[in-house]
Amino acid sequence: MSISQTNSNTLFARAQQSIPGGVNSPVRAFKSVGGSPIFIKEAKGAYLYDADGNKYIDYINSWGPMILGHAYEPVVNAICDRAKLSTSYGAPTELEIEMAELICSMAPGVDMVRMVSSGTEACMSAVRLARGYTGRNKIIKFEGCYHGHADAFLVKAGSGLATFNIQTVPGVPASVSDDTLTAPYNDLEAIETLVRNNKDQVAAIIIEPVAGNMGCIPPSKGFLEGLRSVCDREGIVFIFDEVMTGFRLAAGGAQELLGIRADLVTYGKVIGGGLPVGAFGGRREIMQHIAPLGNVYQAGTLSGNPIAMIAGYTMLKTLKDDPSIYTKLTDTTQKLHQELDKVFAPSGIPYVINRVGSMISLHFSSKPVTNFADAASADNTLFNKFFHAMLQAGIYLPPSAYETWFISTAVSEADVQATLQAAAAFVKQYQA
């Protein structure tokens, strides 16, 4: 059986005439898994509907933001009501204070926060602040971690760069990338060496506290604690990139779930409730170096935009007021994990499922996946086949083994069962 993709194919052909690659963000193009992307018409709850009228259970959820499912009514209504009061002023509003206060009340150790319009901007600005604050230039990031597309981060980055095997990015000057040092995820020894060899030169260590851009990879026991003490000892700013994990793993993000404090934290995805929002925040002592309080310049015409703020505020307030949301998310994801185990374990296909809270991924690997090298050595050709088999069965997974699946509260028991049936059919076909 094959789903009809006639309208999507027509749209994709047309899109390629006026948009590079036909998409506004590379991983959407299905280039690595093959085939052409489906064009979405609308979505509600757990389901996406495409231009050909096909229905899919959505495990991307806009790469995270739609944590309460699509077209979540309180957010949609808040956006509509607020839009009538004009969509932007370029002057301060009380709503921005409410948003900042809400974030500070949820995120551990965040005394002050600055709103931006994307996760990229948040990470880029946090690194500038760390450099301005310490007076040092170098930063350390981890192989396979993605912190957005700013120049300094496009070194051994995960997500789309891993998917398309882009090693060096034309347009990023060596003078910029030379200041970005990298180490394998979960390798504390490598960090000690880097810090020793670059004594008093490292401004920041930036990390995804639970990695989600090489599939899902949890930090090993003691790893983040070790980084925390290196940063304390060496006067390095410890930045948690919680663009993916923030407000997803817990109301207080990975900091709360794992019980570790960063000096600066970056947010994106869930924080905007589906609108373009990012934020960075942290200790007052560091944040007060941001302009106009300090001289580290950072600005944005649409930063703190009222429509974006009301969407984000409504989303975060819901998450703060109802802790059972996180229990439900974890329960659904755990169920999916256990049942996928039942499908794959007897099959003889080597596989690894990593999961933290409502982040989960599947690697076709015969050894544990603890860093980027492990993720890259998995059978990603098999993943691509799995992706297409699932898509044909109405299950929309991220089109790359280097991406986490995102679960929303809208995913029902029946949706999980439908997903497993599709996976079981894939295994059966594989074995035949």
Ligand SMILES: *Cc1c(COP(=O)(O)O)cnc(C)c1O
């Ligand atoms: C998505 C992501 C980013 C970039 O956010 P954009 O809003 O796409 O710019 C940064 N860091 C992490 C961990 C992400 O997952």
